Amino acid sequence: MDAxxxxxxxxxxxxxxxxxxxxxxxxxxxxxxxxxWDNWPYYMDGEAxxxxxxxxxxxxxxxxxxxxxxxxxxxxxYYASIKNQLAAGxxxxxxTFCLTDWMVGRLIxxxxxxxxxxxxxxxxxxxxxxxxxxxGSFGDFDPGRAYSLPWKGIIAAVxxxxxxxxxxxxxxxxxxxxxxxxPELKGKIEVLSEMRDTLGIIMxxxxxxxxxFTKADFDAALALFKSKVDSGHIRGVKGNSYIDDYVNGDAxxxxxxxxxxxxxxxxxGNQDLGFVLLDTGSTFATDNFVIPKGAKxxxxxxxxxxxxxxxEVVAKSSIGGVxxxxxxxxxxxxxxxxxxxxxxxxxLFPSADTYATxxxxxxxxxxxxxxxxxxxxxxxxxxxx
Amino acid sequence: xxxxxFGSSAPTTQGQTKxxxxxxxxxxxxxxxxxxxxxxxxxxxxxxxxxxxxASGKIGEYVPGVDFANYSYVVTKYxxxxxxxxxxxFLATIIALLISYPLAYFIGVKVRSRPMLQRMMVTLVIAPxxxxxxxxxxxxxQMLADHSPIMEWAHQVGLMSPSQxxxxxxxxxxxxLVYNFIPFMTLPLxxxxxxxxxxxxxxxxxxxxxxxxxxxxxxxxxSMPGIISGTLLTFIPIAGDYVNASRDFxxxxxxxxxxxMVDADFLQNRNYPAASAMSVVLMGIILILxxxxxxxxxxxxxx
Numbered sequence: 001m002d003a004x005x006x007x008x009x010x011x012x013x014x015x016x017x018x019x020x021x022x023x024x025x026x027x028x029x030x031x032x033x034x035x036x037w038d039n040w041p042y043y044m045d046g047e048a049x050x051x052x053x054x055x056x057x058x059x060x061x062x063x064x065x066x067x068x069x070x071x072x073x074x075x076x077x078y079y080a081s082i083k084n085q086l087a088a089g090x091x092x093x094x095x096t097f098c099l100t101d102w103m104v105g106r107l108i109x110x111x112x113x114x115x116x117x118x119x120x121x122x123x124x125x126x127x128x129x130x131x132x133x134x135x136g137s138f139g140d141f142d143p144g145r146a147y148s149l150p151w152k153g154i155i156a157a158v159x160x161x162x163x164x165x166x167x168x169x170x171x172x173x174x175x176x177x178x179x180x181x182x183p184e185l186k187g188k189i190e191v192l193s194e195m196r197d198t199l200g201i202i203m204x205x206x207x208x209x210x211x212x213f214t215k216a217d218f219d220a221a222l223a224l225f226k227s228k229v230d231s232g233h234i235r236g237v238k239g240n241s242y243i244d245d246y247v248n249g250d251a252x253x254x255x256x257x258x259x260x261x262x263x264x265x266x267x268x269g270n271q272d273l274g275f276v277l278l279d280t281g282s283t284f285a286t287d288n289f290v291i292p293k294g295a296k297x298x299x300x301x302x303x304x305x306x307x308x309x310x311x312e313v314v315a316k317s318s319i320g321g322v323x324x325x326x327x328x329x330x331x332x333x334x335x336x337x338x339x340x341x342x343x344x345x346x347x348l349f350p351s352a353d354t355y356a357t358x359x360x361x362x363x364x365x366x367x368x369x370x371x372x373x374x375x376x377x378x379x380x381x382x383x384x385x
Numbered sequence: 386x387x388x389x390x391f392g393s394s395a396p397t398t399q400g401q402t403k404x405x406x407x408x409x410x411x412x413x414x415x416x417x418x419x420x421x422x423x424x425x426x427x428x429x430x431x432x433x434x435x436x437x438x439x440a441s442g443k444i445g446e447y448v449p450g451v452d453f454a455n456y457s458y459v460v461t462k463y464x465x466x467x468x469x470x471x472x473x474x475f476l477a478t479i480i481a482l483l484i485s486y487p488l489a490y491f492i493g494v495k496v497r498s499r500p501m502l503q504r505m506m507v508t509l510v511i512a513p514x515x516x517x518x519x520x521x522x523x524x525x526x527q528m529l530a531d532h533s534p535i536m537e538w539a540h541q542v543g544l545m546s547p548s549q550x551x552x553x554x555x556x557x558x559x560x561x562l563v564y565n566f567i568p569f570m571t572l573p574l575x576x577x578x579x580x581x582x583x584x585x586x587x588x589x590x591x592x593x594x595x596x597x598x599x600x601x602x603x604x605x606x607x608s609m610p611g612i613i614s615g616t617l618l619t620f621i622p623i624a625g626d627y628v629n630a631s632r633d634f635x636x637x638x639x640x641x642x643x644x645x646m647v648d649a650d651f652l653q654n655r656n657y658p659a660a661s662a663m664s665v666v667l668m669g670i671i672l673i674l675x676x677x678x679x680x681x682x683x684x685x686x687x688x
Contacts, residue, residue: 076652106444187550193632229638235553241633249532250552367443374444378649383638384462
């Protein structure tokens with residue numbers, strides 16, 4: 001996820017959280033057991049009303065207080081806020097945080113992360129969905145999952161507003177990426193500012209396997225993307241404000257994150273927004289728990305991670321409104337007992353067939369590629385020639 | 386200036402030394418503040434702007450150096466965004482001045498006889514500050530969406546063709562800049578017009594000057610301090626603004642300004658030297674323009 005939002009409120013919230021942390025540390029060292037967890041917004045059950053049922057259960061069960069903060073609204077800005085502490089190996093203020101796979105890959109490469117102790121993670125050993133294990137699947141940035149464990153999987157593919165799409169094109173739903181480039185949709189298309197999702201989907205539509213693409217493949221996809229941006233066919237390249245545009249009609253179709261659409265439909269109580277897993281392939285990424293080297297409460301963090309690998313707990317949070325793919329086996333079956341409709345949703349619980357045929361993970365880039373591809377992507381997104 | 390004041394070479398007497406110490410003590414908090422939050426960051430910014438890429442080639446790794454290539458890199462690469470920033474800043478400042486002047490004149494001169502109304506109007510000018518700058522900008526994004534009532538109306542009366550979007554255009558960004566910075570123009574204008582002695586205007590018309598001439602010869606020169614500070618207070622922050630032009634607010638890929646590129650280089654590309662060089666370039670251009678402007682308008686005393 002590359003949700004980019006700068007708000008003064010969140011700045012103040014950050015400052016407030018910092019001072020509270022300082023006060024706690026000053027007056028009660030070791031008196032209460034606390035674990036600090038930074039995560040993305042809209043990623044926890046009960047977040048809207050502050051009830052946090054699964055977190056409260058964890059606290060009751062273990063006696064460890066969780067200081068849960070939605071401080072991560074963008075991989076890059078979050079990284080920038082802790083990079084000096086990471087480099088020095090000191091406490092960043094969080095014992096664990098969840099970042100997207102490619103960023104975790106960079107952190108591993110920079111030797112910023114602590115190795116996970118699997119002795120403390122029996123639930124992970126028992127329940128981690130094999131698709132997420134690493135090497136050759138959705139975890140090639142961390143072979144064997146030595147440093148990171150998935151929190152949620154994120155599917156990106158083509159989203160559209162059912163009524164507006166039909167009104168403009170006369171068709172019910174887009175079937176291919178090519179459909180988005182129909183002239184009637186000019187200025188009504190928005191794509192994600194996350195390079196790996198947008199270019200990944202374009203590359204796959206070009207017939208390229210994104211698990212092993214070359215620079216030429218990347219350049220071809222980027223050239224197509226650039227032509228659509230320059231001509232104004234793509235109206236916006238956005239992080240997280242894009243959903244509003246589908247609701248108010250500025251955007252009619254584009255590349256989106258499935259979880260956002262499910263949440264928007266659920267909130268609005270309708271099914272206005274539709275979602276298509278392209279036959280050519282959709283991207284699948286993960287946000288992952290990591291523990292920085294300087295973490296003060298590594299063991300508590302591991303207890304917390306272990307807790308979120310209990311299928312009962314994860315099922316509760318999925319039903320509670322976290323509409324992203326859980327990496328824990330057995331969740332679907334538990335959800336099916338109380339909410340069969342949700343359990344049948346392919347975007348939340350992809351079938352083995354979907355994993356095998358439709359979902360692909362953007363391969364990890366070499367240092368040199370990471371540099372030049374990121375730069376090229378940012379230049380096109382910002383209209384730099 | 387402060388240093389010159391107590392560091393003068395005039396023969397010092399006991400009393401002067403004592404008061405010098407008091408002055409120094411009073412200045413100390415301010416000086417420490419300036420050193421901590423201005424001098425040190427500025428030096429660090431300049432040093433970062435001279436760093437060179439590390440041999441590892443990893444993203445975000447740089448070594449200290451004296452690499453002026455960062456400057457030529459940002460200027461040759463981002464000159465369209467630099468030009469756009471100053472073009473937008475110039476345009477938005479002029480529009481803000483044209484809107485603010487009559488408004489400030491009305492509040493400061495016309496309703497002077499009714500202080501209650503005057504105070505209320507000043508409050509209204511400041512009122513938008515009670516709501517976050519970002520929230521207001523997002524609100525405009527919604528109000529000016531393609532199918533919003535305002536845009537439906539604009540399509541009907543033919544102001545815009547239905548296939549055109551306002552959000553994402555250069556006009557939308559300039560609109561947002563004008564809207565967000567207009568109080569910074571209105572308030573200084575108001576304070577200088579509020580002190581305008583109406584008797585001068587009366588004398589002018591008694592001497593058979595036309596209203597236009599009275600304005601040109603009396604009102605305008607007397608409100609010059611307000612115009613200068615108003616234009617500076619709007620132009621400088623607008624040139625560095627990165628919210629309005631952002632793709633998540635009123636802009637699109639085709640409206641990037643200097644701030645957008647600093648953001649992209651610093652956060653996404655982790656090219657800290659380029660982002661720093663860009664910031665130094667922005668500061669440099671503003672400094673040159675402002676110095677020239679203040680000299681030209683002959684109001685050095687103001688600063």
